[in-house]
Amino acid sequence: MDFPKLLSDIAYLVSAILFIVGLKFLSNPKKARNGNQLAAIGMTFAVVASLVFIFGGGLNGARTAEGLPPLADTHGLLIILGIVLGAVVGAVAARKVAMTEMPQMVALLNGCGGGAAALISTVEFATFMAAKSAGKPVDPLGFGATMFGGVIGSLSFWGSLMAFAKLSGVMEKAITSAFQKFLTVVVFLAVIGTVVWSGMATGHEAMGGNLPFYTLLGVALLFSVLMVIPIGGADMPVVISLLNSCTGLAVAATGFSLRQPALIISGTLVGASGTLLTLLMCKAMNRSITNVLFAGVGSGPVATGGGAATGGPAKSAREISADDLAMLCCNVQSVIIIPGYGMAVAQAQHVTRELGDLLTAKGVDVKYAVHPVAGRMPGHMNVLLAEANVPYEQLYDLEQINSEFERCDVAMVIGANDVINPAARYDKTSPIYGMPILDADKARNIIVVKRSLKPGFAGIDNEIYYDPKTYMFFGDAKAAITKLVEAVKQQ
Amino acid sequence: MTEATVILYAIYIFMLAVFVGFEVISKVPVQLHTPLMSGTNAIHGIVMLGGMLVLAESGNNALLTWLGFAAVVLGAMNLFGGFVVTDRMLEMFKTKKPAAGGK
Numbered sequence: 162m163d164f165p166k167l168l169s170d171i172a173y174l175v176s177a178i179l180f181i182v183g184l185k186f187l188s189n190p191k192k193a194r195n196g197n198q199l200a201a202i203g204m205t206f207a208v209v210a211s212l213v214f215i216f217g218g219g220l221n222g223a224r225t226a227e228g229l230p231p232l233a234d235t236h237g238l239l240i241i242l243g244i245v246l247g248a249v250v251g252a253v254a255a256r257k258v259a260m261t262e263m264p265q266m267v268a269l270l271n272g273c274g275g276g277a278a279a280l281i282s283t284v285e286f287a288t289f290m291a292a293k294s295a296g297k298p299v300d301p302l303g304f305g306a307t308m309f310g311g312v313i314g315s316l317s318f319w320g321s322l323m324a325f326a327k328l329s330g331v332m333e334k335a336i337t338s339a340f341q342k343f344l345t346v347v348v349f350l351a352v353i354g355t356v357v358w359s360g361m362a363t364g365h366e367a368m369g370g371n372l373p374f375y376t377l378l379g380v381a382l383l384f385s386v387l388m389v390i391p392i393g394g395a396d397m398p399v400v401i402s403l404l405n406s407c408t409g410l411a412v413a414a415t416g417f418s419l420r421q422p423a424l425i426i427s428g429t430l431v432g433a434s435g436t437l438l439t440l441l442m443c444k445a446m447n448r449s450i451t452n453v454l455f456a457g458v459g460s461g462p463v464a465t466g467g468g469a470a471t472g473g474p475a476k477s478a479r480e481i482s483a484d485d486l487a488m489l490c491c492n493v494q495s496v497i498i499i500p501g502y503g504m505a506v507a508q509a510q511h512v513t514r515e516l517g518d519l520l521t522a523k524g525v526d527v528k529y530a531v532h533p534v535a536g537r538m539p540g541h542m543n544v545l546l547a548e549a550n551v552p553y554e555q556l557y558d559l560e561q562i563n564s565e566f567e568r569c570d571v572a573m574v575i576g577a578n579d580v581i582n583p584a585a586r587y588d589k590t591s592p593i594y595g596m597p598i599l600d601a602d603k604a605r606n607i608i609v610v611k612r613s614l615k616p617g618f619a620g621i622d623n624e625i626y627y628d629p630k631t632y633m634f635f636g637d638a639k640a641a642i643t644k645l646v647e648a649v650k651q652q
Numbered sequence: 653m654t655e656a657t658v659i660l661y662a663i664y665i666f667m668l669a670v671f672v673g674f675e676v677i678s679k680v681p682v683q684l685h686t687p688l689m690s691g692t693n694a695i696h697g698i699v700m701l702g703g704m705l706v707l708a709e710s711g712n713n714a715l716l717t718w719l720g721f722a723a724v725v726l727g728a729m730n731l732f733g734g735f736v737v738t739d740r741m742l743e744m745f746k747t748k749k750p751a752a753g754g755k
Contacts, residue, residue, distance in 0.1 A: 180695055181672055187691045188680035194742040197691050201735045204698065208731075211701045215708045235708040236717060243707070243721050244700070247728020254729075255736035260744075266737055267690050270697075274730035277699045280723035284706040284716050302659045402689050409692065412699045413669075417662055419702050425662060426669050427698040433673025435692050438685065445682055533682040540683040547744040 163226070165219030172210030173423040179203025180427055184434055207423055208244075215240070260548045261505045264538045268324040268401045271408055275317025278411035279378065282311035285418045286359070286374045294364030303418040308359050310414030311374060312352060315381035316388075317408040323389035324397050324404065330506075345387040351380045392454065398538040399442050399453045406435025445533045447596045478614060481632035483641075486608060487648035489632075493570035493606075495526040497562065499599055500542050501535045503576015503611060507638035510549040513575060516642055517551065519649050529555050530562040530572075530599050532580035563600050572604035574625075576611065576638045582623045591621060607631040610641050687745075690738040697731025700724055 180203045186196025214220055221231035251270065258266045285307045289299050355377035364370035392400055409431025416424030443450050481489075490496055498517060504510060517527045529551060531542045546556060557565075566572060574581055581601040584591040601607055607630050614626055614633070625631060634641055680688055700723075707720030 181676055184673075184676045184688075184692070184695070187688050188677045188684060190681060190684060190745065193684055193687055193745060194739065197687075197694070197735065197738045197742055200691060200695055201739075204695070204731060204735070207698055207701060211704055215704060220705075220708060232709065232711065234711070236710065236720075237708075239717065239721050240704050240707055240724060243703070243724030244728045247700070247725040247730075248732040250725075251729035251731070251733030252736045255733040255740070258737070260740075263686070263690075263737065263741060266733070267686075267693055270730050270733045270737065271693050273726040273733070274693070274696045274699050277703055277723040277726040277730065280719050280726070281699070281702045281706050284710065284719050284723070287713075287716060288709075300655065300659065302662070398686075398689075402685075405689055405693050405696075408699075409696045412696045412702070413666065415699060415702045417666075419705055420658070420662070421702060421705065422662070422665055424698060424702055425665050427695050429666050429669035430673040430676075431692045431696045433670045434677045435673075435689070437674050437677060438680070438689055438692070441680065442685055445685070538686040538689070540686040543683040544686065544741055544744055 163219065163222045165213055165217035166222055168217075169210035169214040169219055172206045172213075176203035176207040176210070176423065177426045179206065180430060184430065207427075210423075212240075259508065260545055261508055261510075262329070263544065264398065264401065264536075264541065265325050265328040267538075268321045268328060268397075268404075271401065271405050272318050272321030272325065275314045275321060275404070275408040275411055278310050278314030278408065278415050279318055280314075281415045282307045282314055282411075282418065283371075283374065283378070285415070286311065287369065287371055290362065290364040290370030292364075293362070294370055303420065305360070306414040306417035308356050308374075308377065310411045310418065311359075311377055312356060312381045313407050313414065314411035315378050316385045317404045317411055319382045319385040320389050320404045320407075321401070323386060324401050327389070327392075328397050341387065341391060345384070348380060348384045348387055352377070352384050355380050388454075396453050398534070399439060399446070399448075399450070401538075402435060402439040402442055403450075403454075406432045406439060409433075409435050442534075478626045478633045479631065481608070481634055483634070483644040483648040486632065486634055486645055487652055489606065489608075490520055490525065490571060490573075490645075491523050491649060491652045493525060495528070495565075495569045496520055496571045496573055497528045497530050497566065497569045497601075497604065499530045499532070499535075499572060499574045499577050499581060499601055500546065501532075501575065501577020501580060502541075503578075503638045505536050505541060505545055505576070507576065507640075509575065509638035509642050510545045510551075512639055512642045512646060514546070514549040514551045516646050516649065517555065519646060523649075523652070527555060528557055528562065528565070530557055530559070530601075532559055532577070532599050534596075535577055535580050559597055559599060566600040566603040569604045571606045571608060572601040573608045574601055574610065575642065578611070578623055579621070581625060582621065583625060584621065584623070593621065601625065602628060602630075605630065608634055610634045610636065610638055612637055683745075687738055687741045690734065690741060694731065694734025694738055697727060697734050700727025700731050703727045 179199050183196045183200030186192035289304050292299050359373040359377050362373045366372045409428045413425050413428030521527050535542045581599050583602050585593045585596045585598045602625050703723030710716035710720050
């Protein structure tokens with residue numbers, strides 16, 4: 162009776178159940194936090210089970226049963242060291258990161274998972290090659306899964322790093338060209354080619370039979386870079402979500418090659434729910450997934466909305482000073498604040514709340530209108546405003562607030578752009594056509610707090626800036642709102 | 653169990669997990685999209701276990717040992733970082749609930 166193996170198998174079962182219940186809770190606002198904690202408990206079960214399996218003799222027991230020699234050295238110290246190192250780095254980074262940088266953080270952590278899957282596949286491939294060259298039969302499913310895990314894991318790793326770079330502003334612009342599209346197709350074919358080459362490898366190729374697999378990893382790198390480069394920053398949430406489900410599938414694949422049901426179950430759960438979540442996100446933006454991935458917002462609008470940037474028909478925007486703006490805001494009945502990514506990136510949520518509080522104290526009815534996809538991830542604004550302690554009852558969804566704009570005196574747009582672009586209503590050529598928007602243009606006065614007249618992430622011009630009801634209040638969101646708060650205090 | 657049965661069982665598990673994954677989050681409000689993504693991200697941190705296994709089995713092949721070690725480190729970052737980030741996000745949803753109820 163192989164007790165350690167049985168014990169760890171039962172623990173894996175418990176952890177799988179906890180993951181499923183945890184996911185269920187995570188999609189319910191009241192239970193979400195418990196859901197995450199349940200999943201964490203499930204993970205604890207799985208990790209302990211694994212440690213028991215490796216150190217308690219289960220691994221060697223299983224090897225003996227398969228006719229393999231028991232291991233003298235299971236590298237126990239390295240395992241513990243690796244876990245501690247990764248845990249400390251991961252947890253500290255996750256604790257330190259600012260709320261505004263959450264999207265990048267998730268991208269980075271997702272990349273770690275994908276990278277781990279790719280590395281495991283590399284090791285597994287080498288093991289398969291050793292077996293092949295020794296003339297032993299290999300499990301075809303595990304072998305195929307190893308290549309799948311390598312390609313998808315590598316794609317997740319490099320794709321997530323690219324998404325990280327885009328979100329942290331290292332590389333903001335979407336780059337598109339016909340040549341790039343052609344190249345992507347060529348590289349995609351090369352990926353398939355290297356998969357076939359690796360699949361047919363006999364173990365006698367260069368580098369101990371691993372050359373095809375290393376080539377495959379390299380080509381997958383190229384492919385993921387080419388794939389993510391043309392996608393604009395505004396679509397990164399969808400990309401991260403998609404890469405997240407890819408990592409899930411890569412993990413499931415490593416589960417197949419390692420014969421480890423816990424990895425198959427968890428990886429597949431994430432792969433499936435992540436895919437569904439990606440589709441839900443696309444739906445919230447009223448786009449299709451193919452449109453996000455291949456159309457490349459930023460490619461179309463260069464032709465349609467580039468007028469302002471290239472100095473087309475002269476349109477003028479009016480500017481307003483902090484004092485005038487303060488006077489306007491203090492002497493009206495209602496102000497609706499529309500936060501966007503500009504507020505997030507400038508970390509202006511606290512000073513925005515201060516402004517809201519000041520105005521409320523002066524008897525102004527202040528509401529916050531949160532567009533579902535404002536910011537760089539759905540729900541991004543809810544998280545930030547909650548962090549700044551904005552009263553929950555002042556937050557309104559798109560459906561709740563849109564009828565109120567007509568009666569509202571001032572719509573104050575802080576670093577938002579595409580989510581208030583009226584072109585989404587009528588301009589069929591606009592890449593955001595059909596996306597539900599906040600009807601800021603219906604307010605009596607519109608204030609736009611923005612660094613410049615440059616278009617937002619979708620790369621399209623916004624006619625609202627040139628509306629005669631609009632005043633532009635230029636500046637970095639934090640600096641501008643701070644100035645405004647000072648001016649309001651003196652009113 | 654024969655080899656074919658083992659493979660078949662693995663495929664069964666995979667298939668059922670696909671259905672469960674789809675069903676379990678069929679309805680999710682927009683404000684939970686980000687935390688849910690982050691939560692699922694943490695769950696695939698289980699890849700760390702795979703790293704532990706390949707590291708344990710790498711024997712005296714130094715290259716494979718270090719690849720396995722790197723996989724464990726990356727997996728652990730994904731796992732621990734993922735849960736902490738998700739908890740931080742959800743903590744904020746939590747704090748505003750009593751504030752709303754208290755007023």
